[in-house]
Amino acid sequence: MTGNARVHPITIDLNQFKLHIELKHRIELTLHFNSPSRRFYLSVIAFVVNEMKRHGKITSIPLEKHHDFLALLNETIGGSAGSSETENLLTRIYMKWQHALPNLEEAPLFKVLGRKKEYEQGIGKTYPFTETEKDIWANLFEYKGSHENVRLKFAIDRIGVSLDETSITFGDSQDADAWDQFISSLKRDGKEESEPVEETVVPEPPVVPSSPQGRKPFWLSGHRWVMLVVVGIIAALVIWKLYSPSAPQPEVVPKEKIAVSQPEMTQTTVTPPVEVISKEKDTPALPEKISKKVTPPPPDEEVASREKMAFPLPDLPSIAVLPFVNLSGDPKQEFFCDSVTEEIISALSKVQYLFVISRQSTFFYKGKPVKVKQVSEELGVRYVLEGGVQKSGDHIRITAQLIDALTGRHIWAERYNRNLTDLFALQDEITLRVLTAVRVKLTDGEQASLKQKSFDRFCKGKQTLDCYLKFMEVIRYHRGHNVEDAKVARRIAEEVIEMCPESPLAYLAIGWVHQMEYVLRIGRSPQESIEKGIEMAQKVLTIDDSIASAHGLLCLLYSYKREYDKSIAEAERAVALDPGGSMANMHYAMALNYAGRSEEAIPFFQKAIRLDPVGTTSIYLHYGGALRITGRFEEAVSAYKKSLQREPNNIFAHVGLAGTYSMMGREKEARAAAEEILRLNPNFSLASYSKILSMFKDQLEMDKFIQALSKAGLK
Structure with a gap:
């Protein structure tokens, strides 16, 4: 590196593959990118900076037209680690720029020189950085679009640095000369290789955004109308298809319905479906309907096979709702798109005649180019719903299409254009019109559910949507199950209260924060965390008793207090409100397990897993505990291993394995699991862990478990 390179606040050193950033009194970093990938x-960062310098401004750089050049980088300096069997080169770069490069704390793509990773609360090794330092680094990685159409920006302007203050060095040169020499050296080295040497490169696993765990969303006022429309139409069509005669019937399409047939789409490309428009004279804001007969052509894509399904098809019509694609070109709208999807899943799960896969499993496919056939076979469902969202200011367009995976055909498709400010007046009218058009017969309870208002009664207009999206952020950080994320969750939850002080969302958000602070023992006291959490949950239910997530929160908090009757009553209420919810069923199973009714808990854990086939680390962790308590040790080991597959650093799953192996007399495996526990948390002690087990009613069983852990070598 040249002697004058460090005068710049940001220096990209392509001699040693280091990045230096030094902002006085704010952050000082040296990052070493120390492997081919x-x-x-x-x-890639240097390429983006060089392109911005060439344009003379800090701007987004499109990757698609530079594909050949990026391929050269990948094949030479990167050892072909920039692409994989499941992701092409540009998709791979997009995913890393979005999720891995901004992650300063875990640093999956670089080593932080002068800093040492440390253990914290059994979560695993992370670099100790302040929130300010992490935010400064993360804010550098901006992007627009996604996958092949992504545009990247190294947003130095967001931290007060100009292009002139950012330097690229190679050899003794800087900036454009350094970059040209760097590229020339790669081309020259490539030509000098007379015989390519085949090298086995183990690519880093693709970075997948962690799926939120543990909460069931409730009505999103800002686009509740769309969710209601989709729910009504989907419910009617799949129920009609299930119970209609199997013999061929003459096709008569009424005015209210249009049959649509289109080629099957992947998640990366959403083709706007045929628009359904209403002819009602007095309701110009509603879409018109066009009567039309269509003879469906043979499917263009391979259809799903019943024999290849990971799970047998349920007796009820089964649906998976894939994450709706963000068509806005603005990454800031991802939360909005996700919330649209979540609300549709939440509402569909309340229809008793449907079997709906939970959001944890379907969001596993977010950002991946999957086919409907794959989703159907992996999740064990017949119908797949997919779509896209485009939001610009107060205007929104939503497309949705329902596919029968066993035939490969689209059986329904629709597109809606609306103004967000009109939604409150139109949502019930649109819902009732759609339900009438498709002749849905709902129970009284389902009608009440569709008609009910939630937090939109307490906030108005854009404030409601902002409040809900903030709430989603709280839940995302809550599911991190570590101290830093819990602190961020508390900060955002307090912002929600300030924004919507009369909304049940605000109090539910802070209630879940108190619950996590109890589990992590980071509140003022464990007892205060429980009491504050209960207070918030009860306040939510005073406003709206129909929010299943609040009953689930109360269920856990009452278990922590050993008030098992109250806990089970709240869990039963949550399941009654959300019978198709994976988390509601898991919370009920946990309440039974804590209360000493582990045999009864197991079927509810199994139902939660069937509703969420991909599953979360928490579901398999608690399921393993119930299996262990009932003496089903081999099954318990399998469940704990599945928990660790989803989160390798889940220390409680390692604890479960150590104790179960010890009870089985498999001392070698027990001690290996104990070593993993101490690797994750060298300060782990049985005295502290036994306090966590205090919520179990059967303390004799817990004493046996503690003894087994002691036998495994833990103290």
Whole structure:
């Protein structure tokens, strides 16, 4: 590196593959990109900076037209680690720029020189950085679009640095000369290789955004109308299809319905479906309907096979709702798109004649180019709903299409254009019109559910949507199950209260924060965390007793207090409100397990897993505990291993394995699991852990478990 390179606040050193950032009194970092794949991503950062310098401004750089050049980088400096069997090169770069490069704390793509990773609360090793330092680094990685159409920006302007204060060095040169020499060296090295040497490169696993765990969303006022429309139409169509005669019937399409047949789509490309428009004279805001007969052509894509399904098809019509694609070109709208999807899933799960896969499993496919056939076979469902969302200011367009995976055909498709400010007046009218058009017969309870208002009664207009999206952020950080994320969750929850002080969302958000602070023992006292959490949950239910997530929160908090009758009553209420909810069923199972009724708990854990086939680390962790308590040790080991597959650093799953192996007399495996526990948390002690087990009614069983852990070598 040249002697004058460090005068710049940001220096990208392509000699040693290091990035230096030094902002006085704010942050000082040296990051070493110390492997072929890591060098590739530093080269991508340098490429973006060089392109911005060439344009003379800090701007987004499209990758698609530079594909050949990026392929050269990948094949030379990157050792072909920039692409994989499941993701092409540009998709891979997009995913890393979005999720891995901004992650300063875990640093999956670089080593932080001068800092040492440390253990914290059994969560695993992370670099100790302040929130300010993490925010400064993360804010550098801006993007627009996604996958092949992504545009990247190294947003130095967001931290007060100009292009002139950012330097690229290679050899003794800087900036454009350094970049040209760097590229020339790669081309020259490539030509000098007379015989390519085949090298086995183990690519880093793709970074997948962690799926939120543990909460069931409730009505999103800002686009509740769309969710209601989709729910009504989907419910009617799948129920009609299930119970209609199997013999061929003459096709008569009424005015209210249109049959649509289109090629099957993947998640990366959403083609706007045929628009359904209403002819009602007095309701110009509603879409018109066009009568039309269509003879469906043979499917263009391979259809799903019943024999290849991971799970047998349920007796009820089964649906998976894939994450709706963000068509806005603005990454800030991802939360909005996700919330649209979540609300549709939440509402569909309340229809008793449907079997709906939980959001944890369907969001596993977010951002991946999957086919409907794959989703159907992996999740064990017949119908797949997919779509897209485009939001610009107060205007929104939503497309949705329902596919029968066993035939490969689209059986319904629709597109809606609306103004967000009109939604409150139109949502019930649109819902009732759609339900009438498709002749849905709902129970009184389902009608009440569709008609009920939630937090939109307490906030108005854009404030409601902002409040809900903030709430989603709280839940995302809550599911991190570590101290830093819990602190962020508390900060955002307090912002929600300030924004919507009369909304049940605000108090539910802070209630879940208190619950996590109890589990992590980071509140003022464990007892205060419980009492504050109960207070918030009860306040939510005073406003709206129909929110299943609040009953689930109370269920856990009462178990922590050993008030098992109250806990089970709240869990039963949550399941009654959300019978198709994976988390509601899991919370009920946990309440039974804590109360000493583990045999009864197991079927509810199994139902939660069937509703969420991909599953969360928490479901398998608690399921393993119930299996262990009932003496089903082999099954318990399997469940704990599945928990660790989803989160390798889940220390409680390692604890479960250590104790179960010890009870089985498999001392070698027990001690290996104990070593993992101490690797994750060298300060782990049985005295502290036994306090966590205090919520179990059968303390004799817990004493046996503690003894087994002691036998495994833990103290």
